[in-house]
Amino acid sequence: MNVASETTRSLIVFGRDESRKAHASVFLLPEVEAAESAARLMGMHSHRVEPGDAPDIVLRLPAGKLFDSGKAFVPFVKSELYTRIAALAGVADEPRPHSADASDPDSPENASAGSPEALTSHADEGQGGGSGDGGGDGGSPDPWARLAVGDVVLASEGPDEGYFEARIMKAKAKGIFTLKFRDYPEAPQVDRSYYQLGLIHPRQLAKK
Known part of the structure; x- marks a missing residue:
């Protein structure tokens, strides 16, 4: 469930896993710094968002969760949303290689x-x-x-x-x-x- 608002400073943590599936979530104060550390530990990206910035992206993101291990729970998101996050953060997106035809049910x-x-x-x-x-x-x-x-x-x-x-x-x-x-x-x-x-x-x- 999304808990972000247009008046809250937040941090977007995002990245693709080994299968190239897109993950992203939002963290609010006071978890922003801990979430940045978690992103580094997990090899993911992070991007700070000031109040009122990109509400069409931030308000669509699920809330992340920090673990005692220092890592974080960053759920799956749709590729369309992930592409917009990458553009907002100035990060080059690397989608899944197109190795199978999109119409192939076995892809x-x-x-x-x-x-x-x-x-x-x-x-x-x-x-x-x-x-x-x-x-x-x-x-x-x-x-x-x-x-x-x-x-x-x-x-x-x-x-x-x-x-x-x-x-x-x-x-x-x-x-x-x-x-x-x-x-x-x-x-x-x-x-x-x-x-x-x-x-x-x-x-x-x-x-x-």
């Missing part, structure tokens, strides 16, 4: 940030579909019913975020799963209902 970009509808479609293709007879999938027409601890699924950190890979750590009652985002091991675990999860095509999983 990492589509597998990591597709819409729930697209994810469902690809999952149904490889696992019998919701209206099939379940041939080759253990007899269950619902692939979500087979989710178990250790499975990798796609989940979002919030309504404005894309979908990213997370591992199921615990299965709770009423179809609730506890997840840990695979590319951000220091981030806190989150709970998501089964209907908030996307399934990864088996061919994509086989490549990992």
Whole structure:
């Protein structure tokens, strides 16, 4: 949830991870200096924003969180927003290399940030579909019913975020799963209902 305002001095911490996925968050006083140190420790960028500067960017950013280790939780953001942050800070952006056609459903970009509808479609293709007879999938027409601890699924950190890979750590009652985002091991675990999860095509999983 965003806690920034147009009258508060803030710091944007941003960077791309090893998979070239974009991360960014905002930190407010009195955490600005500690967040700058965290950015250096994590090899990320930081940019101080004075009150009233770039509200169209700052007010869209999720709030970051500092860890006792000196590092910080910097959530995923959309590439469009990240590009604007990089331009504001005067940092050259280095997006993911275009190694696969954007229309290829097996490309990492589509597998990591597709819409729930697209994810469902690809999952149904490889696992019998919701209206099939379940041939080759253990007899269950619902692939979500087979989710178990250790499975990798796609989940979002919030309504404005894309979908990213997370591992199921615990299965709770009423179809609730506890997840840990695979590319951000220091981030806190989150709970998501089964209907908030996307399934990864088996061919994509086989490549990992």
